[in-house]
Every structure is written in structure tokens, then in C-alpha cells.
Amino acid sequence: MALNATLAAPSKSRLAYDFIKARIEDSRYSPGYRLVLGAIAGELGVSVVPVREAIRLLEAEGLVQFERNVGAQVAMADPREYEVTMQTLSLVEGWATAASAPFMTADDVARARATNDQLAESLHHFDPVAFTRLNLDFHSVLFEHCPNPHILDLVDRGWARLRALRESTFSFVPGRAKESVAEHAHILDLIEGSADPVELEFAARNHRLATLDAFLAHERARLHHSDQPTQESA
Numbered sequence: 001m002a003l004n005a006t007l008a009a010p011s012k013s014r015l016a017y018d019f020i021k022a023r024i025e026d027s028r029y030s031p032g033y034r035l036v037l038g039a040i041a042g043e044l045g046v047s048v049v050p051v052r053e054a055i056r057l058l059e060a061e062g063l064v065q066f067e068r069n070v071g072a073q074v075a076m077a078d079p080r081e082y083e084v085t086m087q088t089l090s091l092v093e094g095w096a097t098a099a100s101a102p103f104m105t106a107d108d109v110a111r112a113r114a115t116n117d118q119l120a121e122s123l124h125h126f127d128p129v130a131f132t133r134l135n136l137d138f139h140s141v142l143f144e145h146c147p148n149p150h151i152l153d154l155v156d157r158g159w160a161r162l163r164a165l166r167e168s169t170f171s172f173v174p175g176r177a178k179e180s181v182a183e184h185a186h187i188l189d190l191i192e193g194s195a196d197p198v199e200l201e202f203a204a205r206n207h208r209l210a211t212l213d214a215f216l217a218h219e220r221a222r223l224h225h226s227d228q229p230t231q232e233s234a
Contacts (some may be wrong), residue, residue: 086211
């Protein structure tokens, strides 16, 4: 029976694999999170060897990537897929926000401002995953009264796609979070001031595109850095 139990027990590398993958999937290890082999091995009570094997498996699955001079990190999804998702979401979410605005009550605006205040407060102890969740709560208030159910469906699909991509741009460019909070306040000012729908739509659209631009700038810098020769290869 002892032999059967030994055969049935998962290997240390499998335990490490399951441990790391679960944390990637529930966003405890967000995109860009550095995977320190020694620290993970310490948590699991194993050597770094099975952790290294687990990370190699996760790299083959596209969940982990290696950065020159940095090491293993949780991978961002395909940048091109993220780009087209954000472009599409900027269009439909911008329209939905403008269409919803005439139906928003003072209580709705107050609820959105309260959420944005939470976002501003969170900048002092920044958690990109928590910030992203609050960000969705904020935007949900802005477009929840959109009278076009088809547009709302497209917005919901866009957000679902971002979740499937394990996206938290703020993990990569945390400085964007402060800008985002300021843009939220501007959008709410436009809503309270009964701004022209086109102006409001463009503000909401450009807010989304500014986040995309920040991510693309990060990607260009990352690729440029990875192309630079190290001292060993120079």
C-alpha cells in the first residue's frame, strides 16, 4: 500500500506547477509578476529544481516568459490580441457611456464618484489587480443605463475578453493609474454638466485608448531592452 501511495502522490514539480498556475489564474500573480524561484521553493518546502521544472512547463504553455536580466515573469497575453480588444472596447464603451448619460441620476453619479475616490485612495497602497476590479465597477455605473442592449452586450464581451487575457495594464505601467483617476473625474464632470454626447463619447473613448497607448509604449520599451546585448554577449 505504501508503494501505491508513493506512485499516486504527485511529483514535487507537479505540486510547484499547480501552485504557480493557480496563482496566475486567480491573479495573485498578475501579469509582469516576477517569479522568484527561491521564494516559491521556500513556500512549498522544496528545492528550486522542481520549481524551475514547473516554470519551464508554464513557459511552454505561454503563461510565463523570461526577460533578459530579470528572469521569469508572469506573461502578458498576446499584445496584438490585447490591442484589438482595447480598440474595440473603446468604441463600444465610449458610445455606451454617452448613450447612458441622459438616464443617469444624481445617485448614480455620486456612486461613480465614490468608487473613483476609492481608486484614488488605493494609489497609496497600490494593488493593480484590485485597482482593475474597482475600475470595472466605476465604468459599469457609467454605461449601465445604455438603452441599446446589443451595444451593452459588446461592452460586456470586451470586459470578459480582457479578463480572459489576464489583463491588468496597471501591473506594467502603474503610473497610468493616477492619470486614469483624473480622467474619470473629468468624464463625471462632463456628465454632470450635460456635455454634448459627442464630446462625452470621445472623452470615454480616449480614456480607454490612453491606457492602450501606455501599454504599447511599455511593450516597445520592453522589446527594445530585450534586443540590447548584455555585458556578457557584448
